[in-house]
Amino acid sequence: MVQIKTETTVVRKLKGIKLNANVTLGTETEYGEVLFTEYGISGPAIFSLSSRLDNQTEISLDIMPEYPYDKVCEMIYIRMCQNPNLPLENFFVGMLNKRVGQALLKYCKVEPLSRYSVTMSEKEVERICKTIKCWNFKIEGTMSWNNAQVTKGGAVTDEFNPNTMESKYEKGLYAAGEVLDIDGDCGGYNLQWAWSSGYIAGSEAGEGGDDL
Ligand SMILES: Cc1cc2nc3c(=O)[nH]c(=O)nc-3n(C[C@H](O)[C@H](O)[C@H](O)COP(=O)(O)OP(=O)(O)OC[C@H]3O[C@@H](n4cnc5c(N)ncnc54)[C@H](O)[C@@H]3O)c2cc1C
Numbered sequence: 001m002v003q004i005k006t007e008t009t010v011v012r013k014l015k016g017i018k019l020n021a022n023v024t025l026g027t028e029t030e031y032g033e034v035l036f037t038e039y040g041i042s043g044p045a046i047f048s049l050s051s052r053l054d055n056q057t058e059i060s061l062d063i064m065p066e067y068p069y070d071k072v073c074e075m076i077y078i079r080m081c082q083n084p085n086l087p088l089e090n091f092f093v094g095m096l097n098k099r100v101g102q103a104l105l106k107y108c109k110v111e112p113l114s115r116y117s118v119t120m121s122e123k124e125v126e127r128i129c130k131t132i133k134c135w136n137f138k139i140e141g142t143m144s145w146n147n148a149q150v151t152k153g154g155a156v157t158d159e160f161n162p163n164t165m166e167s168k169y170e171k172g173l174y175a176a177g178e179v180l181d182i183d184g185d186c187g188g189y190n191l192q193w194a195w196s197s198g199y200i201a202g203s204e205a206g207e208g209g210d211d212l
Pocket residue numbers: 147148149150176177178179186187188189190191192194198
């Protein structure tokens with residue numbers, strides 16, 4: 001589970017901003033927090049999907065997952081009517097993070113940001129709504145193993161007794177935590193597994209350690 005590197009034009013400008021999004025990679029979608037970084041995207045939703053990264057070339061974010069496409073368009077038109085003389089640079093304040101709103105407009109080539117909101121054309125609004133619901137980022141790889149939070153793979157679980165964590169084949173050999181082929185989603189499951197299995201393995205390996 002590791003951060004995903006993307007083309008950096010957009011993400012670099014949004015470095016440090018977190019938002020909740022539906023993230024889609026191939027046929028898989030995960031809802032969760034996304035963090036923009038100078039090299040790409042991070043956060044729990046990205047970590048989960050990173051383990052399923054194969055040869056996909058794009059990852060997409062729906063940054064207003066709570067609203068369907070039509071509702072997003074409606075919200076934008078209502079804003080335009082209510083604030084016709086609002087400069088575009090402030091148009092999304094209260095709807096999206098200000099910097100995200102500005103990056104979105106630039107990405108959709110709705111510029112300059114000093115324009116008044118009322119000047120947006122139907123086509124421009126359509127481009128913005130489509131991007132809000134499906135903002136594609138070109139994948140350029142992942143961060144390295146050294147940055148990973150959890151590693152998939154490891155010693156075969158069937159070869160260890162789950163009650164003692166001792167190898168079924170090598171007496172006196174115990175395993176716990178990530179060295180075994182067990183990994184969980186973000187949310188404390190990996191730490192819990194490491195502590196629980198470590199407690200059992202340590203108690204069993206220690207002298208008379210069976211007071212569980
Ligand atoms: C940045 C980061 C954030 C994470 N966040 C979360 C999270 O929010 N929730 C969650 O559930 N999990 C999280 N994890 C994963 C979780 O920390 C690990 O799954 C868990 O710590 C694994 O425990 P472990 O005891 O198996 O291995 P480790 O914690 O890696 O412990 C292995 C120990 O063995 C030592 N060691 C290695 N080789 C030798 C050697 N030859 N001789 C002696 N000692 C050696 C290492 O120095 C290390 O101290 C995160 C991991 C990282 C890196």
